Amino acid sequence: MKGRPRTFDEGQVLSRITDVFWRKGYVGTTMSDLVEATGLTKPSLYAAYGNKASMYSASLDRYIEQQSQTAYVHLKRDDIGATKAIRMFLKASLASVKHPDGPKGCLVLSSSTDDCGGHLPNHETAKVHAMNALAQQTYVAFFERALLSAGRPTSDAQALGTYLMTLHTGLRQMTTRGVSKADLEDVVEFSVGCIAQQLDSCCDQ
Amino acid sequence: MKGRPRTFDEGQVLSRITDVFWRKGYVGTTMSDLVEATGLTKPSLYAAYGNKASMYSASLDRYIEQQSQTAYVHLKRDDIGATKAIRMFLKASLASVKHPDGPKGCLVLSSSTDDCGGHLPNHETAKVHAMNALAQQTYVAFFERALLSAGRPTSDAQALGTYLMTLHTGLRQMTTRGVSKADLEDVVEFSVGCIAQQLDSCCDQ
DNA sequence: TGACATACATACCGTTCGGTATATAAGTCA
DNA sequence: TGACTTATATACCGAACGGTATGTATGTCA
Known part of the structure; x- marks a missing residue:
């Protein structure tokens, strides 16, 4: 020293x-x-x-760690139901994007875009891909647990996981456009309802 | 001359x-x-x-015109049902992103991101906002027609429109990540199913 | 054919980019 | 205290940025 x-x-x-x-x-x-x-x-x-x-x-490391602690943490709790977990996850994610000086967008999202354009250094490209893979893995694992505890086969976990990832990405992107917070929360509620129905299997035989 | x-x-x-x-x-x-x-x-x-x-x-003008002719056109047809229209819209949108040299992402999406970062010239910022507003308006109008012809109140059109916009944005973004085409089509099918259920009101009283 | 208008090619402009050499200030350890 | 190590400040580097002046080739109209 x-x-x-x-x-x-x-x-x-x-x-x-x-x-x-x-x-x-x-x-x-x-x-x-x-x-x-x-x-x-x-x-x-x-x-x-x-x-x-x-x-x-x-x-990127810091960002992921931060998002992991504020939003993704809800997907790993086992003291609340799956539906509630997803709702809290999405709402926390939306809240973390809010900022007095306007929305901040999403670092992973802009990373993927920059990467797609070939502007990221090689090492960062790999990191972004790994982060995306890890995120999807987290989603799929979440749904496997949820389906299992609902007594249903886990075959749909992959599709549901990709769906949640798509929705999450879309929601974060929407904050950079003129869409109101209320509208986005409506989207969250609608989507959570769809997923809940799928988990509870109220409608399909 | x-x-x-x-x-x-x-x-x-x-x-x-x-x-x-x-x-x-x-x-x-x-x-x-x-x-x-x-x-x-x-x-x-x-x-x-x-x-x-x-x-x-x-x-941007050319892009919008192109997307309008290849994807959005399905949302304005009245010779097919609403469910089928949404499915065709989303699939066409996904297809237009495919390219031999890898996915091309989405121009509106990167525009919004660039705009959010304050990198777009003022006039383009306004245009991007207008394009997003127009897109959402198209979605909402679509659902108003669909709900009306299903004999349901149109009060949910706004939420459904924002939902479709969120989903569409998310799907296009997902193509820049490592997600397979099959997975994305599963997402499309799942989402279309959710929306169809909402339109047909099979489950809610 | 000749006057003119426009397209094209080269070479260049000032500015900003990511990154650094160098000198000095300010600490730690003996 | 003095030798040494590291942080800070100024000033600068070559390259690439968006954009243009200028000269020449090539066409249209009278």
């Missing part, structure tokens, strides 16, 4: 960095943006986090 | 330009990309279409 110590908190600064990537995406974020948002100088940023790509990588 | 005539077809070139924006987004597309994709020189591009922003604007 020798030499001059840092005068800033690395975690706090990474939080600011993540916020910028969150709002502007990888291609849309410039080093000047990060300098302005953090209050640090460019060499300090590079010394602490490496280059732009590694800052992005660290931001 | 004096002077040397153009040696390229403006519509065809605009199609190439649209394709680049489609795959790479506004921020991610450089003039060099467009030069390479069209085979024209930079001054020719600027002379024919103005600057980057106006090329983007023209691309």
